[in-house]
Amino acid sequence: MKLKWGLSFLFFIIGLSFLTFSCYQNRVYDWDMPGYLGSVYSWEFPDDAKKVQEKVYSDIEKEASKAEFNDILHYNHANEVFYADYKAFGEQLPYYKIKIGFNAAVYALYKLGFTGPHSVLLVNIFSYFICGLLMFYVLRLLFPQNYFIAPLLSLFVFWFPPVRDMAQNPTPDMFVFVFLMLFIISLLQKKSELLQFIFLLCCVLIRPDYVLFAMSYLFVVFVFQYFKENKQINYSLILQGFSIAVIYIAIIKYYNYPGWKDLFYDSFFYRRPVISAEKAEFTFQKYFDFLLFKLINFKRITLASVILVASTFYFSKDWWIRILSLLFFINIYIKFVFFPDSANLRFFLGFVLLLFIVFLYALSKKYNGFQLRKNA
Template sequence: MKKRENILVFIFSIYVCFMSYYLYTNHYYNTDMEAYMGLIYKTEYPDMKIEEIHQKVYDELREKNPDFAGLGPVDPMVEEVSKGESAYYKILSQNPKAYEEELQLFVVKPFYNFINWSFFKLGFSASASNSLISVISYALSLVLIFSFLIKILKNYPLAFIITILISLFKPFPEAARHVSADSLSCLMLLLSFYVFLFRRNLFLAGIFAMLCILTRPEYFIFYSFLYGLIYLYRNRLKVKTAPLLISYGYLFLSFFLIQAFNQVSWSTLFMNQFIKVQIYPVSQPDPFIFSDYIHFIKSKIMLEFNASYFPVLLIFIIIILANNFSFYNKKKQAQILFFAIIYGTVMMRFLVFPSLANRMMLGFYLIIMLALVYIQNSKVDIFKNSLEDGK
């Protein structure tokens, strides 16, 4: 039996290496790359003028990918989400001042930028550093998912099969191929859950949650609700109030630390992303028009939600939770509240940033999937001696 398990682990290791190599050699040169590269150079060379940083970034991108957005002619057939979007990256490639202001849109992810800079310090190019972080986060997330499933299923072959299927779930490799904070924030999210559930280490789980927020600030909404749920069931979970509040205090401080250094207001960011692109969002932001905001929300909410995986996952949630359902069952109550928190967070996030791009929703998708696997198939009770059945 031990030999078969070792063989599966070896095969899984080979698979993860193969997928990581494939995704790295087929990554996207998406338009966030030029901003993250600029922040790497700005950190490494604080005295370098923006004109020099701009030149270095676009020289490297021109060498790596001559078809990168902004380096070629503007395509008039490209569908624009916000007015002026198709010409925006062309302007950035030619205007260092506009490029400098665009960097302010990306400084709100300090942990992600720190990891990018760390890879650069190890000797990788700025563009390679951006790509590596997504692929490595993908690989480590797969290892963590496999470990999680082994612990709750006590079945190596089943854990192996489910992990392989999850690894092919479209938003997962898509996030790994993009230069974005999605893969890293997903890894931090999974680590925070893993440490809390299996290590019962609230402090370390809080550290990973803080790093998740410092990678993608909008996760502060989710963790705020989640800490409320933990507080509600603190006695059954054997969690003391003081450590819980201290841990949440770190999350609160990390989120507002980001806001203290943020020069671009939410209203400006919204107008820039969804109404009209602003060349100078810091020095010359356009006024926020509330009627435009309401119109965009109304026009997109159903389309975005239906284009995501949330409706189909909701069907499976209802089917699985309906089995032996009882309002008086404490475990069922906790499960319902947990999924309600996820969907409530997604809706609140949409009101702030009205996009449900699947790679951005990856962390929520994976948490839902793993929770459903646990509820349906787990051979162990991760809440043993804490969260009772209520019978």
């Protein structure tokens, strides 16, 4: 058995290494990179905003192709202003500075000797490889007698273009997926609440908008335990929720984050070259019309998610597993309501993959009788 699993892992690690190297070769220098790089350089030069802005663009120009660099500069009028005016560039940095977990990882690689642009991209390349290992680990747990499912299904998931896109682009989404994977593993194996809280907190530190997921999960666990187990209040969950909320508010306040309305306006209506020059004003009707339009183009995620939830309900009678499936499904649409970028799957793919893992868990318990302990 050990020999077969050893050969299985060898096959998998060769395939994953190839995919990881392919992601590295096809890494993307896009218009998000200056924001993250500026956030990191502002730690290095806290009192020299002009130097930060100049170093950001000069370092990217050295590594990016001419076409990529031109795209960064001329993606829209605002990007042209950011390149020409260091004050305008500095005003949009809070959108990126609040992702302190991602920036800290970038800064660590930068201090180890990698260039700034490379540091931003390598966080995701390394995260891609780690997530692949975690997926193999999960599938080996779920299908311990099948030496083919774990490597083949893991490689298929990480070959999937949207997953590779997360690794190739300078955004925190691949990095946060590491901790989502650790969270779901700890959940299915019924590890301690403290460990699960740590993984949730890491998600919030990497992308503060994951506070909605963290709080919704803690609320669901609180209600489930109260009604299904002992009718007693779990004060530990209340403390966890309060701690995450305080940390989230502290991050937002410390970095002078403009707020959701500003982010929505700048992302979907008009990217303001100088944030302080005009207010982010739009009506609820305009927001609702935009949301409805984007929802129509959200078919792929909706179809995949509905199939996974329905399949989980079909294969599992365990109410906790069903609730988990619904929780991840609902969080897809919570995120969509606040940031309906239906064309960009990276914002929602993490939850879809969590749904996929819960479905595989339900399938495994029905047909393999695997020894993962029930969470409830």
